[in-house]
Amino acid sequence: MPAYTPIDCGFYDVLEANAVRRRTIEIVYTHADAEQRITDRIVDLQAREHGEFMILASGQEIRLDHLLTVDGIVRPGAVACAV
Secondary structure (H helix, E strand, C coil), X not given: CCCCXXXXXXXXXXXXXXXXXXXXXXXXXXXXXXXXXXXXXXXXXXXXXXXXXXXXXXCCEEEHHHEEEECCEECCCCCCCCC
16 A cells, blocks of 8 residues: 555544534545445544544445545545546
8 A cells, every 4th residue: 555645724624514514415535446436424534554544334445645636635646637
């Protein structure tokens, strides 16, 4: 797994706000060099040895530096996959 790249603090605030509001939102992220799009609810944000993760209501975990957009907000520094 590539080294974790910390995300922008302002974008982290967006994630926290969505978790507190318990809203179902669209999340776009990269996985295995492909863009994934899901609709779910953020239930927790966790820091671990290998990075920071978003925990979703479905139980799925997404590393924060893999996020492209959350609720239509683009993560600063995000690079979309080539199609």
